[in-house]
Amino acid sequence: MPNLQPFKTITRYFVSPASHHTYNFLQYEYRPNLSLITYTSRRTKKKKNYRPIFGKAIHNSATQSTNMVTTNASKDEAVKPKVTLFWLNQSRAQRIVWLLEELGLDYDLEIYRRVDKLAPANAKEIHPLGKFPVVKVNDDLLAESGFITEYLVDNYGEWLKPKDRASLMRYKYFLHYAEGSFMPPLIVGVVMQGVRSAPVPFFLKPFVNMICSGVETKFLLPNYKTHFDFLESEISERPWLAGEEFTGADILLSFPLTAMKGKSIFTQENYPRLWAYTEKLTEREAYKKAAKKTETMEGEKIF
Amino acid sequence: MPNLQPFKTITRYFVSPASHHTYNFLQYEYRPNLSLITYTSRRTKKKKNYRPIFGKAIHNSATQSTNMVTTNASKDEAVKPKVTLFWLNQSRAQRIVWLLEELGLDYDLEIYRRVDKLAPANAKEIHPLGKFPVVKVNDDLLAESGFITEYLVDNYGEWLKPKDRASLMRYKYFLHYAEGSFMPPLIVGVVMQGVRSAPVPFFLKPFVNMICSGVETKFLLPNYKTHFDFLESEISERPWLAGEEFTGADILLSFPLTAMKGKSIFTQENYPRLWAYTEKLTEREAYKKAAKKTETMEGEKIF
Known part of the structure; x- marks a missing residue:
């Protein structure tokens, strides 16, 4: 494995598939040509991938095409993306449930509930603004309803x-x-x-x-x-x-x-x-x- | 001229290059394959073009390509678009002046000034929300700062x-x-x-x-x-x-x-x-x- 380094060299990632495990990463590998990070969880010892969107851009390589539709995922991945919607009751997240149903995509719902009418404090572990909806599509973590809609439609629902x-x-x-x-x-x-x-x-x-x-x-x-x-x-x-x-x-x-x-x-x-x-x-x-x-x-x- | 009709058949256009002349149109011609309207001003007797973005879509023809960059204008127009920025003092419009300077585009400024700290009532003649900035690029009339930025960069400033x-x-x-x-x-x-x-x-x-x-x-x-x-x-x-x-x-x-x-x-x-x-x-x-x-x-x- 090239570029294998202990986790401590990544100072901070706002957004990871499991950001509450941030300090449990055992090691990571960065593949600049894919803008992809593979990390090994200290807890589960399993390898996982993600693409950093927020947080530190380790190498700002210009090797990726700008066309989201074709480079987002391989054809198989595009057909069956792994989608998680981080959902808060009585929030803008509701319409993303609807959008996902329109797109016919399978998705996991990760449920958060309001405390004293506000989003709970641990929401900031998912996204630094602590707001909803947040959507994870394969290794992309997305926020802002307009951007989420644009991204999902561009990649999985051209008919919308x-x-x-x-x-x-x-x-x-x-x-x-x-x-x-x-x-x-x-x-x-x-x-x-x-x-x-x-x-x-x-x-x-x-x-x-x-x-x-x-x-x-x-x-x-x-x-x-x-x-x-x-x-x-x-x-x-x-x-x-x-x-x-x-x-x-x-x-x-x-x-x-x-x-x-x-x-x-x-x-x-x-x-x-x-x-x-x-x-x-x-x-x-x-x-x-x-x-x-x-x-x-x-x-x-x-x- | 095919499709020549008196103006009265257009019931309403929110956005036109000169919406305060709305009722002075003598006649208009609609070219569905270009989504373009040619109208003759009752006042000046001159012909002008515009593309309806807001307001009535007379024929919702699916004849236009979806690629904004290549279909927005002919190559010559793309190089030298006619740009008007509708500007309000102490408003979000200021940054569009900056964007236009970054893009090196020529542009006209149409100046509006606040009355009792608010946008003047006649601003709604330009765009029904009466907000600024609004930008006219050739025959497209654009609102929403995020959309204006996206459009201008896509069409005239890929380097941004x-x-x-x-x-x-x-x-x-x-x-x-x-x-x-x-x-x-x-x-x-x-x-x-x-x-x-x-x-x-x-x-x-x-x-x-x-x-x-x-x-x-x-x-x-x-x-x-x-x-x-x-x-x-x-x-x-x-x-x-x-x-x-x-x-x-x-x-x-x-x-x-x-x-x-x-x-x-x-x-x-x-x-x-x-x-x-x-x-x-x-x-x-x-x-x-x-x-x-x-x-x-x-x-x-x-x-």
């Missing part, structure tokens, strides 16, 4: 990507829009809900409500209106978000839409077409399958 | 995109991370600043401060710490964000970094390597050129 140029442009736009523009005001909304429900002396409660209402009136409602007007109009022009065909962008936008459905200004009366579209999303077989799977797991309806 | 697989994966990840994960807590911070500075009776001021401090302690600071720890660690592993080479991802992340530099927890003492990296960004020739250009325009130092 538009063929015509205008739709493809919209698809790519909405992959960024979902988290980059639509979610931030919703996050502000959740923070303000937290402020509203925080314990304060009763005589101050009206004042807390006044502050929260101020943020809602001046920031949240105008933002919600802008986004829902935009989406209502977009979805009035074509059957799915990007065009004639259902795509990964529809899955990505499903989370904020279902989260807002019936709350605040997103009513059937205000946005009839977006409402109908959101209902249409939940009628897909893969959606129902994903919902059933996670409901059984959680023991309650979560979709 | 990594060649090796691991760096390419990081590059794509960070294109989503910048707006999808890093910006949202900063937006919450800006909203809470707004709450702090809103006029209230003096005897309630301490209470406003208490609420804002609560959000800062419970939500903002832990989030800032997570992100800055992550970025400090990432940038300690390699000279640039994605790898050995400067890429579009560095430009994209520059906005939140320069905005936070010296404020809150992002100090030289807390994050020495990220601090040095942020300073290194501002030393690039194209950055200085972009800064000088917008400073001259605004009459004040804005970078």
